[in-house]
Amino acid sequence: MNFSEQPAFAALLDCKAQEQAITLSERFVQDKERFANFELPFGEHVKVDFSRQLWSNEVKDLLCELAEQMNLKPAIEQLFGENLFNHTEGRAALHTALRMPKTERVYLNNTDVVPLVHEQLERVKDFCQQIHSGQWLGYNGMSITDIVNIGIGGSDLGPAVVTEALHCYQDQGIRAHFVSNMDGAQLAQVLEQVNAERTLFIVSSKTFTTDETMTNAKAARAWFLSHCADEHHIKKHFVAVSTNSEAVQAFGIDTEQMFEFWDWVGGRFSLWSAIGLPIALTLGFERFEQLLNGAHAMDQHLRHTPFEQNIPVLMALLSIWNINVLGYRSEGVFPYCQDLKRFPSFLQQLNMESNGKSVNNQGEVVSHNTGPIVWGEVGTNGQHAFFQLLHQGSQVVPGDFIGFARTCYDYPEHHRKLLANMLAQAEAMAFGKNYEQVAQELAVEGLTADEITKLAPYKVMPGNRPSTTILCDELTPYNLGSLIAMYEHKTFVQGILWNINSFDQWGVELGKKLASRLIDDLADTGTTTAHDSATNGLIAQIKKWG
Numbered sequence: 001m002n003f004s005e006q007p008a009f010a011a012l013l014d015c016k017a018q019e020q021a022i023t024l025s026e027r028f029v030q031d032k033e034r035f036a037n038f039e040l041p042f043g044e045h046v047k048v049d050f051s052r053q054l055w056s057n058e059v060k061d062l063l064c065e066l067a068e069q070m071n072l073k074p075a076i077e078q079l080f081g082e083n084l085f086n087h088t089e090g091r092a093a094l095h096t097a098l099r100m101p102k103t104e105r106v107y108l109n110n111t112d113v114v115p116l117v118h119e120q121l122e123r124v125k126d127f128c129q130q131i132h133s134g135q136w137l138g139y140n141g142m143s144i145t146d147i148v149n150i151g152i153g154g155s156d157l158g159p160a161v162v163t164e165a166l167h168c169y170q171d172q173g174i175r176a177h178f179v180s181n182m183d184g185a186q187l188a189q190v191l192e193q194v195n196a197e198r199t200l201f202i203v204s205s206k207t208f209t210t211d212e213t214m215t216n217a218k219a220a221r222a223w224f225l226s227h228c229a230d231e232h233h234i235k236k237h238f239v240a241v242s243t244n245s246e247a248v249q250a251f252g253i254d255t256e257q258m259f260e261f262w263d264w265v266g267g268r269f270s271l272w273s274a275i276g277l278p279i280a281l282t283l284g285f286e287r288f289e290q291l292l293n294g295a296h297a298m299d300q301h302l303r304h305t306p307f308e309q310n311i312p313v314l315m316a317l318l319s320i321w322n323i324n325v326l327g328y329r330s331e332g333v334f335p336y337c338q339d340l341k342r343f344p345s346f347l348q349q350l351n352m353e354s355n356g357k358s359v360n361n362q363g364e365v366v367s368h369n370t371g372p373i374v375w376g377e378v379g380t381n382g383q384h385a386f387f388q389l390l391h392q393g394s395q396v397v398p399g400d401f402i403g404f405a406r407t408c409y410d411y412p413e414h415h416r417k418l419l420a421n422m423l424a425q426a427e428a429m430a431f432g433k434n435y436e437q438v439a440q441e442l443a444v445e446g447l448t449a450d451e452i453t454k455l456a457p458y459k460v461m462p463g464n465r466p467s468t469t470i471l472c473d474e475l476t477p478y479n480l481g482s483l484i485a486m487y488e489h490k491t492f493v494q495g496i497l498w499n500i501n502s503f504d505q506w507g508v509e510l511g512k513k514l515a516s517r518l519i520d521d522l523a524d525t526g527t528t529t530a531h532d533s534a535t536n537g538l539i540a541q542i543k544k545w546g
Ligand SMILES: O=P(O)(O)OC[C@H]1O[C@H](O)[C@H](O)[C@@H](O)[C@@H]1O
Pocket: 152, 153, 154, 155, 204, 205, 206, 207, 208, 209, 210, 213, 267, 268, 353, 505, 508
């Protein structure tokens, strides 16, 4: 049954008007303990403040009831065992097994997958040891200083985000570069920075058929061979991470140089597998393990915490409240942390590719809204770009502020100001500034009554705009693992509530097919007439100018 037919959802709709009649300012006045009542700890390092959401305990209870009615509890249990969540591809979703300790067991088709996971982790560990100790040498007998990860989507964003985010932990003498785009500019710029003798290319692709990755990998191999003409040396400079050993071999990488993962790991959930090799190489294997441990701790929290205190469950339920009841269809994410600059892009893939669906698990078109538009930018940069709309625009965008009490950079004044700005923005969104306050300020500035009447409306900030603040003590590998897993589980819980398959992505297929035909059309020197007039016309113009 769809959630919109559940009794708890009807009750939520019933209380909408009553809830909307109370502003956040009034809520904080009425309940002096509102922060204490709505903030939740995750272990000792993370606190999540839900007090600035437009909700009450009654709404929270109804949302938790809705989760019960949608059988969330058994669904969460299934995420840790044999399941068929990705039923349109006949696959399980078992990324939680990637961060389980050796002692746990997860059977899929009568095979325990946990030993498979640890076997690959051992290989990653061993490989890191060889690279870091200088035992693994390039074709000229020199050690590796640079790695180039060639992959896209889940085979790029996860390792890229984590590697960048943990910049302060990059102490292994390895620089990481990431090439994803079909625009050759990216590959060209990376190749300008590296030396063939000391570079390792990691070709990462679950399918090993993705055109961007294959095109970049072939070009990288040709570049490498232009420096060292001997094909035998490829094995010292190219490794693969994939589920498709045949395609890896066909590309010319021996399976001994291949790290494996499995079809029960979705691309956007794969950074915990050998896809995380760039993380382990740049930060060290132990830090990679800490990242996995942090994610595992969040898995335990999801599995064993009552919904009322369950952070990812509440994040998902709040998005149901904001999207399906209050009608706010986009979600902002604002990390006040330069090293998390690509985190919004990572979350876009995680959430929008997972929940950008409009057909339910029974094959019917849904009658309710599903995945929001997820977007964002690091603070304070965003404040000087789009925060105007957040404060005074005609649409309300609930946002997540993410901050860290400590930083590894020795700029204490910057950090204090950075955090002050984060707190200020959440405060301004929540409480705004009313007409009387504005008028008073303008009077103090010496404006006449007439001038105040004219100017004040433009300066009013409506406030009452919801946000959540996620505060961590520090951006450590462990905390980052927990944070990413928190958003993974939010995405999963949303999918269960919306009754959609969060693990397929058929929507990306058509464009890929059309592109492969258009590649030939662009190569053909004649006139193209096979498409609609717009495509034909643009092809003609490209050929004229190209
Ligand atoms: O890892 P690959 O098989 O190369 O896939 C890379 C990416 O491309 C696909 O088109 C999907 O949209 C993504 O979910 C995936 O992560």
